[in-house]
Amino acid sequence: MLGAGMTDSAGTAEGAADARFGADRFVPQDCPDGTPTYWVEAGELRKVLRELKPDFPMLYDLFGIDERLREKRDGQPPADFSVVYHLLSLTPFGQLRIKVPVIEPAEVPSVVDIWPNANWYEREAWDMFGIRFSGHPNLRRILLPPTWEGHALRKEHPARATEMEPFSLDADRQDMEQDALLFRPEEWGMERATEDTEFMFLNLGPNHPSVHGVFRIALQLDGEVVIDAVPDIGYHHRGAEKMGERQTWHSYIPYTDRIDYLGGVMNNLAYLQTVETLAGISVPPRAQVIRIMLAELFRVSSHLVFYGTFAQDVGQMSPVFYMFADRERLFGIVEAITGGRMHPAWFRVGGVAQDLPEGWDTMVREFIDAMPARLDHYEKMAMQNSILQQRTVGIGRCTQAEAIDWGITGPNLRATGVDFDLRRDRPYGGYEQFEFEVPVFHNGDCYDRARVRIEEIRQSLGIIRQCLDNMPEGPFKSEHKLTTPPPRERMLEDIETLIHHFLNVSWGPVIPAGEACVPIEATKGINGYHLVSDGGTTSYRTRIRTPSFALLQQIPLLSRGLMIPDLIAIIASIDFVMADVDR
Amino acid sequence: MSEMSTLLYGLVLLAGAVGLAAGLTWFERRLLGIWQDRYGPNRLGPLGALQVLADMLKLLTKDDWVPPFADRVVFVFAPTAIVIAMLLGFAVVPMSPDMHLLDVNIGLLFFLGMTSLAVYSVLLGGLASNNKYALLGGLRSAAQMISYEVFMGLSLMGVVMLSGSFSLQAIVRAQEDMWFCVHQFLGLYVFLIAGIAESHRLPFDLPEAEHELTAGFHTEYGGMKFAMFMLGEYLGLILISCMMTTLFFGGWLGPGFLPPLVWFVLKTGLIILFFILLRAAIPRPRYDQLMSLGWKVMLPLTLVNLAATGAIALWMEG
Numbered sequence: 001m002l003g004a005g006m007t008d009s010a011g012t013a014e015g016a017a018d019a020r021f022g023a024d025r026f027v028p029q030d031c032p033d034g035t036p037t038y039w040v041e042a043g044e045l046r047k048v049l050r051e052l053k054p055d056f057p058m059l060y061d062l063f064g065i066d067e068r069l070r071e072k073r074d075g076q077p078p079a080d081f082s083v084v085y086h087l088l089s090l091t092p093f094g095q096l097r098i099k100v101p102v103i104e105p106a107e108v109p110s111v112v113d114i115w116p117n118a119n120w121y122e123r124e125a126w127d128m129f130g131i132r133f134s135g136h137p138n139l140r141r142i143l144l145p146p147t148w149e150g151h152a153l154r155k156e157h158p159a160r161a162t163e164m165e166p167f168s169l170d171a172d173r174q175d176m177e178q179d180a181l182l183f184r185p186e187e188w189g190m191e192r193a194t195e196d197t198e199f200m201f202l203n204l205g206p207n208h209p210s211v212h213g214v215f216r217i218a219l220q221l222d223g224e225v226v227i228d229a230v231p232d233i234g235y236h237h238r239g240a241e242k243m244g245e246r247q248t249w250h251s252y253i254p255y256t257d258r259i260d261y262l263g264g265v266m267n268n269l270a271y272l273q274t275v276e277t278l279a280g281i282s283v284p285p286r287a288q289v290i291r292i293m294l295a296e297l298f299r300v301s302s303h304l305v306f307y308g309t310f311a312q313d314v315g316q317m318s319p320v321f322y323m324f325a326d327r328e329r330l331f332g333i334v335e336a337i338t339g340g341r342m343h344p345a346w347f348r349v350g351g352v353a354q355d356l357p358e359g360w361d362t363m364v365r366e367f368i369d370a371m372p373a374r375l376d377h378y379e380k381m382a383m384q385n386s387i388l389q390q391r392t393v394g395i396g397r398c399t400q401a402e403a404i405d406w407g408i409t410g411p412n413l414r415a416t417g418v419d420f421d422l423r424r425d426r427p428y429g430g431y432e433q434f435e436f437e438v439p440v441f442h443n444g445d446c447y448d449r450a451r452v453r454i455e456e457i458r459q460s461l462g463i464i465r466q467c468l469d470n471m472p473e474g475p476f477k478s479e480h481k482l483t484t485p486p487p488r489e490r491m492l493e494d495i496e497t498l499i500h501h502f503l504n505v506s507w508g509p510v511i512p513a514g515e516a517c518v519p520i521e522a523t524k525g526i527n528g529y530h531l532v533s534d535g536g537t538t539s540y541r542t543r544i545r546t547p548s549f550a551l552l553q554q555i556p557l558l559s560r561g562l563m564i565p566d567l568i569a570i571i572a573s574i575d576f577v578m579a580d581v582d583r
Numbered sequence: 584m585s586e587m588s589t590l591l592y593g594l595v596l597l598a599g600a601v602g603l604a605a606g607l608t609w610f611e612r613r614l615l616g617i618w619q620d621r622y623g624p625n626r627l628g629p630l631g632a633l634q635v636l637a638d639m640l641k642l643l644t645k646d647d648w649v650p651p652f653a654d655r656v657v658f659v660f661a662p663t664a665i666v667i668a669m670l671l672g673f674a675v676v677p678m679s680p681d682m683h684l685l686d687v688n689i690g691l692l693f694f695l696g697m698t699s700l701a702v703y704s705v706l707l708g709g710l711a712s713n714n715k716y717a718l719l720g721g722l723r724s725a726a727q728m729i730s731y732e733v734f735m736g737l738s739l740m741g742v743v744m745l746s747g748s749f750s751l752q753a754i755v756r757a758q759e760d761m762w763f764c765v766h767q768f769l770g771l772y773v774f775l776i777a778g779i780a781e782s783h784r785l786p787f788d789l790p791e792a793e794h795e796l797t798a799g800f801h802t803e804y805g806g807m808k809f810a811m812f813m814l815g816e817y818l819g820l821i822l823i824s825c826m827m828t829t830l831f832f833g834g835w836l837g838p839g840f841l842p843p844l845v846w847f848v849l850k851t852g853l854i855i856l857f858f859i860l861l862r863a864a865i866p867r868p869r870y871d872q873l874m875s876l877g878w879k880v881m882l883p884l885t886l887v888n889l890a891a892t893g894a895i896a897l898w899m900e901g
Contacts, residue, residue: 151617210794224719224870313794315867317785321619387786387866564719565869568795 020087023188027077029099033277033516035086039077042108045100049085049114056087056096057404059111060119060519061530061545064129067101069155072513072533077101081129083108084256084566086517086545090404091419102131106296110136117407119551128153128241135410143234143582147180153541154244169240181454183218188230192219197222202564206235210568212513213578217567222481222561229556236582244531244542248508249275250349250484251540256344256529259544260580262302263523266295268347270527273518275349275427277532278511281480284471287351288430293364293467294337294346296460301330302523303460305455308576310450311382314391314565320381326374333363350483351508355476364468368461375457383450392446399444402556406557407550410525411452412574416444422521429448429520434463446573453575482509509538510576517545524548524575544583548576593674593684600673603818609635611859618863622846642658645806650712653803656710656897662792662801665815669822671698676825677752679843690751691743695736698781702728704815705783705790720799723870724790727780730877735777737885740894741770742830742853755834764831769888773833773881778827779861780873782819786865789873824854 027039030129040048046096067079079101087096100108110133111118120423122133123142130151133139151158158164169177185192185201193199214235221227240259256267269291276283283291298571304327308320331341337360338344338353342487346353382388396409403416411418439455441448449515477483484504489503513535519528532541551574558574561569609624609632616623619891624634649655676688677683687693692810702724709721741748745767757763764771791799801812828834828850837846868876 043900200715202719207795311866315786315788315794316865318619321621326622381864383864385866387868390872391866393870562867563871565795565867576590 008088011377012454014289020167027452029076029515030278031097031516032514033274033518035095035517036095037099037515039082039099039101041098045085045091045098046114048098049087049111050291052087052096052098053114056089057096058088058090059085059115059117059121059407060088060095060409060526061086061351061407061528061543062111062125063530063543063545064153065129065532065541066153066155066542067127070532070540072534080104081106081131083125083131084543085111086528086530090418090425092285093420093422093425102301104298106131107134109134110139112136115407116405117499117550117553127151127302128190130154134532134582141189141234143237144258144272145180145234147177152239155250159239159246182272185195185218185220186220188218188332190218190230199227204567206232210571212571212576213582215552215578219564219567221564224565226559226564226567228561229559229567230406231552231555233552233578233581234576238579238583239582241315241542241544244537244539244544248537249511249539250508252542253347254345258579259546259583260302260506260522260524260527260548261300261342262305263348263527263576263580264294264298264301265291265338265344266298266302266520266522267527268345269295269429270518270520270522271531272337272347273520273527274516274529275511276532277513277516279480279482279509279516280512280525281350281478281482283351283478284475285430286474286476287468287476289471290352290356290429290476291347292434293471294334294344294463296463296467297334297364298332299460299523300457300464301327301334303457304330307378307382307450308571312577313568314388315502316367316382316385316388319378322381326371329367329370333367336360336363348477350480351475351477356471361468361471361526364464368464368468371461375454379454383447383454384420389447391565392450392573394443395446395562395566396573397443398554398558401522402554402557406554408525408554410523410547411456412525412551413451414440415440415448415452417442422519428464428518434466436460436463446569449573449575482511484509503528510535510537512537519545522547524551524577524580546580546583548578548580549577552581588794589684592682595803596673596684597670600818600821601813601814603821605635605639605813606632607817607821607855608638608813611862613862614859616658627756639810642810644724647806649713652713654711654713659808661704661711662811662815663704663706664707664819665701666811668700668704669815669818670696672822673825675751676822677755677829677833678833678847680752682835682844683752684750686750688748688750689755690755691739691749691830694822695739696736696752697734698822699732700799700821701781701815701819702732704812705800706814709790712800712803714803716796716798716802717800719880720790720796720802724783724825727783727787727789727870727873730874731777731780731793731881732778732880734773734877735781736772736883737882737889738773738777739830741767741888744889744892744896751829751834754874755829755836758833758836759761761834762831762836767831767892768790769884770892773829773885773888774827774830778823778856782823782858784815784816784858785862786818786867788867788875789870794867797825797832797876807878821851824851824858827851 007299029037031037062085065082067082080353081098081102085098102108108131110122120138120142125131126139127141127143128151144152173432182557187483202221205211206217216232219226240255243255250578253268256271257264293320304323308323311319335341336357340347398416400416401419403413417440419438419440436459439452441451477487486501487503488498511533513533517530518551521525527547528545529538530543534540558570606629625631627633672694674684675693680830705724709717736737742754742763746754783790801809826846832850835843835847839875
């Protein structure tokens with residue numbers, strides 16, 4: 001039986017799949033996160049996924065793993081690479097992982113016609129691993145430039161510039177690179193003209209005041225009407241996943257802060273929960289509550305930035321300054337507690353870096369007492385403004401079915417009326433102890449996407465207040481032997497503790513072999529780190545599933561037939577961070 | 584006035600208008616700063632007022648660059664057109680009973696004509712840049728300004744009917760009993776909206792629309808040529824405020840304890856403040872929304888105003 005440990009609906013789906021294809025064809029894999037994981041042969045993949053879609057309507061993630069150097073994979077089918085399909089069912093919550101073993105030359109059938117959002121994920125897997133997806137409509141590189149040689153996440157691909165030949169740009173290469181940059185609409189799937197209209201192509205970005213970072217959209221325009229919009233990403237790609245294979249489990253923490261750089265320690269949480277699941281560490285209550293408090297502070301901070309830039313992008317000049325001033329106050333608290341501001345990198349394997357400083361409660365209380373009145377003020381200033389409403393109500397509408405089909409999570413999903421929040425529906429890290437509402441709106445337009453976030457700020461303030469009133473006493477770090485850095489008080493007791501401390505600090509902890517992904521409800525949607533440990537001091541594969549990636553892929557769908565200002569309103573309302581897209 | 588004093592007055596007016604427009608950039612930034620919980624330029628000179636000089640120095644010493652793909656002659660001419668047109672518009676503004684460069688019986692038409700000319704500046708700048716963002720900005724400005732010109736002109740006809748003259752001095756004198764803002768409030772409302780649209784400032788800065796078109800029609804402009812556009816915009820703001828004072832708020836009229844010029848400046852200053860406040864507070868409508876507001880709301884309003892004013896004027900004459 002496949003469905004052990006799953007929710008009801010997931011169980012029946014599993015049962016159906018079991019009966020139809022025969023249990024012997026599925027090779028189960030035991031994962032420490034408890035997510036049922038099965039290996040399926042490439043030939044049967046599409047049949048299996050089609051069967052599963054009614055019960056697992058969302059393709060949460062799709063990525064590759066280079067299996068060639070992995071040592072501890074007992075019981076798993078032989079493979080050079082594997083492709084992982086991470087599926088979700090929302091109500092009730094259920095997860096399922098399907099893995100496909102691939103032997104070089106790697107080829108897997110595409111599932112774009114089953115889940116439209118597989119498009120970009122398959123392109124990424126092609127880009128990073130050279131896995132071909134037969135039947136994919138547009139299998140081009142997505143994060144790296146088209147002239148890149150090799151596939152960056154393959155184990156043989158160098159990770160650092162010092163491992164490569166020195167870079168040189170001779171005339172031929174320059175011509176080649178420049179030629180690759182030329183814009184040819186056909187390559188982007190756009191026609192130059194129809195019988196009656198010649199289209200204008202407008203290159204929006206990668207530097208543009210409203211694309212919030214380095215993001216490019218090629219627009220096909222008829223007058224100011226957007227006929228098609230093709231996003232081009234990868235300008236912010238920094239190889240975060242590749243770096244995960246070099247950094248120790250501990251020293252990778254600061255890299256995570258910079259993924260969703262508005263989410264701060266929220267990223268640490270997504271990463272560390274997975275590490276702790278692999279290591280079997282349980283975090284003491286005080287550390288849990290501290291983590292939740294900081295994560296919610298960052299949710300408020302991120303949503304404030306959203307709120308301000310949202311108003312700004314529809315042309316309202318002032319709100320952004322008020323919201324940034326509030327965020328500044330909030331950073332004052334973050335700074336007092338962690339010493340950092342946007343990227344505190346303050347959570348640790350097994351807890352947090354330090355205990356809370358004296359006087360933290362006064363600062364937090366002042367902030368959460370002042371905020372509701374200010375939010376009321378902003379409501380009048382921005383959300384109730386009739387021009388802002390004209391610009392955003394009914395613009396960029398997305399239905400529930402579309403949102404689920406495109407892997408949209410977080411506030412944008414809740415704006416379409418799907419009542420789903422991981423913090424409530426599969427509580428992690430201690431959220432089960434908190435009382436809060438999950439704001440849901442139903443129009444799925446730009447205005448509702450903003451309203452969800454504004455209500456979430458209020459709910460987060462409530463959670464922070466509960467943290468403040470019920471902060472447990474006790475250690476801020478786990479007693480577990482893999483807690484990093486290990487408690488210093490124990491260091492000098494005898495030679496054993498000294499060696500233990502020395503190894504865990506200098507080499508870093510050795511996390512037991514296994515695979516896990518413990519997604520969290522991050523500021524922009526569900527963020528999850530799928531980590532593969534091969535029993536070493538670094539991760540064997542770090543896969544970062546970010547919400548922004550899915551959001552951007554949906555832009556063409558939302559913006560076709562609207563005007564440029566609407567496109568700007570849509571971009572403002574979906575709330576993404578380019579580092580969170582490109583990693 | 585003698586020829587000499589007219590010339591002198593003309594020069595003072597020119598210097599005053601340009602100086603005021605430059606000073607206004609600092610004033611606006613400071614005000615926005617105060618309203619937005621931040622400082623604004625506060626470092627150079629008392630209250631940062633010398634920031635204007637620093638900005639001018641910077642703009643003057645910048646490379647005077649014309650993009651190779653632009654239409655050179657038009658590209659250079661475009662920014663001057665707006666400044667010239669706006670400055671000429673000041674000629675008919677009556678600042679006190681005897682302070683005006685021109686008191687012609689077509690004063691109001693002259694003003695409308697000058698603001699219409701300013702449209703060319705934005706339009707030509709957008710077209711000559713040979714840049715897609717600039718082109719979109721130019722297109723928007725052409726549509727926006729030509730439409731709003733219609734309502735602007737029509738909205739003032741009520742004032743003309745009541746005062747029986749196109750001469751601005753005569754219009755001011757006709758308000759001795761009651762300012763036109765009272766019985767021409769519809770005209771005032773339309774003129775206000777059309778005035779913002781004409782001076783293309785937020786919320787109606789669609790030709791520029793930073794968040795959509797990067798910098799719209801002046802995307803390719805830098806240095807002094809960019810400064811000319813800015814100067815033109817601020818001159819337009821001052822001119823529109825002057826005209827609002829003149830046409831609807833009794834111009835230089837006011838109780839005798841202050842000289843007429845002071846009344847005029849006070850009223851104009853308050854209107855400028857109001858324009859700046861609008862910029863700080865209101866988001867930008869979409870281009871087609873602005874157009875439909877114009878043709879579906881503004882035009883009927885002005886026509887109703889015109890018909891009612893005409894009927895009442897006829898009735899009063901008996």
